[in-house]
Amino acid sequence: MADAPHGLVFPLDPAGQNRTDGPPRRSTTATGRGVVADALRPVDAVGARAAERETAWRTQYLPWFRLLVEAGLATPDDAVAVARGGLDSLHARMRVMTGEDDGSDVALADWPRSTAGFGQVEMHGAGEPLRELVLPYRGERLRGDDVRRRVEQWVLAGVVEPTLAEAVDAVVANPDWLRLEGRTVAVVGAGSEMGPLQALTRWGARVAAIDLPREDVWERVSDTAVAGAGTVVAPAVEGRPGADLLADVPALADWLAEQPGTLVLGNYVYADGATNVRVSTAVDELSRRLLEARDDAALAFLATPTDVFAVPGDAVDQALAAYSGRGRLSKGLGRPLRTVSGGRLLQRPYAGPADPGLNDSLVPQQGPNYALAKRLQRWRATVARHEGRLVSMNVAPPTRTRSVVKNRALAAAYAGAHRFGVEVFDPSTSNVLMAAMLVHDLHTGGGPRHEHPWQDEAYAAAHGGLWRAAYSPRSALGLAALLGVGGARG
Known part of the structure; x- marks a missing residue:
């Protein structure tokens, strides 16, 4: 995605509107x-006001994304309120440039339709x-x-x-x-390594590919x-496939609304x-329009x-048992490492037994825009499921x-992760495993229904x-990362 300001964009900064x-x-x-403050506001007004006053957002965003989960745990309605508050805020804030030379823009809900649709x-x-x-x-290729x-x-x-x-x-x-059978699965981000395009086509599915x-x-x-055994259709202009999510959501919504069978987006x-937030918001607006247009959309x-x-x-319990069961060498090395790092290294995984517990695996290097883009998807899944729609979220x-x-730091950390009980998967394994989970969910009404949205998210988590x-x-x-530097270079 190009970062040039076109199509769906962030709102103007009032402090910078009159720049020369x-x-x-x-x-x-x-x-x-x-957006984070607005998501918190329905259930934690104090936390919302504190988030609004955070002056070092780019480096201090982690606790606020943790609070978004904590604030929704008391009741299922609280979790839905956080999700709905975040979605409503982002949709109210984001803008769409009209293409005029003066840089004018309109609200997301008023996204102008292009005169020509897709072939x-x-x-x-x-x-x-x-x-x-x-x-x-x-x-290996495992079966049965x-x-x-x-x-x-x-x-x-x-x-x-x-x-x-x-x-x-x-x-x-x-x-x-x-x-x-009987479905069209729209794969938005068809070229993605984590997307299910290859698995679905090998299985003979009908796919609407968007990239x-x-x-x-x-x-x-x-x-x-x-190479597969299914059918792949794609939006096209003058026979050339492809679409720009930042500019083409209204036309894509029209094209997808006409696809045969049950539609899965x-x-x-x-x-x-920042482009990650823009494209994620574009897909969310596409989702909103299709849910409105089609009762069968999943x-x-x-x-x-x-x-x-x-x-x-x-x-x-398993994590705390693993911490207690560390070998003598690990315990011996852990104490001085925690001391010299001010307690930041090799901390207990959880403060104590809890159900549910709170796992914080946010990675600072990924940044607040990545965190917001991914949280947006979880919010939409929560709200759509609450409204009775079929949702596959794994x-x-x-x-x-x-x-x-x-990213060198992440590559090194992944290369050394096995030393701390974490398995990092190859794309080919993740791709098929997650495609199989999609298949499972589509045939089981989205998987088992649970009392609280956090339980839906935790089901079958890999x-x-x-x-x-x-x-x-x-x-x-x-x-x-330190232990994995050599492996990452290799």
Whole structure:
């Protein structure tokens, strides 16, 4: 995504509107801080006022994103109120440039429709559909009971929640689910490494692929489509596939609303920096319009494991037992490290037994815009599910994607994470596992319904061990990076 100001943009910063040294400034900090405060306001007015007064947002945003989860734990209605408050605030604040030379913009709800809509191109697979779940894992292709055994080993190691085994077992036992007959799955961010395009086309599904009108992206998408066994359709202008989410949401909403079968809108977008919030807001506006236009529309998301989650009591117990059961060497090294770091290194994972506990795996290097973009998706999932819509929202494992490994600090931390009980997945494994979870959710009404939204988020979470490891994740991050430098370079 280009960062040039076009289409969906942040609001103008009042302090910078009358600049003479360049175009008016659009503030990401003021927007992010304001959205967090507005999300807190319905349930924690004191916290909202304190968030508004935070002067060092870029470096001190972590506690506020933690508070957003804490504030919603008292009752299910509180969690929904936080989510709705955040969504309403972001939609009220973000703007759409009209294309006029004076830089004028309009509200998101007033996004002008383009005069021309999208045509469509179709790509058909030439292969035979895979009729069973095949999970790539460390050079092997696991099937049937081998898939079940692998998931059980992850459960025993604390890498995934036990409920993931239930979900995967259901998919293995029902291979006819894989084709997703009678549905069109819109994969927004079709070129994403974490997206399900390849798995779905191998299984014979019908996919509506949406990504930028870039030749390299659509070469990959076309190759994937032809190698598969399904049908891939894409929005197109004069036969050229692709769309710009920052500019084309109204036309995309019209195009998707006409797709046959039950519509599933899957959000797999990612962009660097502030553009991540812009494209995530664009997909959310697309979601809002499609939910309004179609009673059958379902939503799908992948939550990042590097966020704050309420977690089950047994996850807390396993993590505390791991902390208590450290070897003599680990305990001996831990004390001086905590002393010299002012208590920041190798902290206990949780203060004590709790149900739910609060796992804080936010990574400062990812920044407040990344945190807001990912939290936006969780908010939409919470509200849509509360309103009775089918939602597939799953915590995806830490994965060596290009967007992660290009950040040296994160790449090194991932390379050393195994020393602290965290498994980082290859993209091929994460991709198929999360696609299987999507299939499970679409055939089970979004998975089991729980009393509180945090329980829906925790169901079948593949957090890589971040919830059940012996140390608070952020307190081990620096040492993991130090130990993983060689592996990351390799």
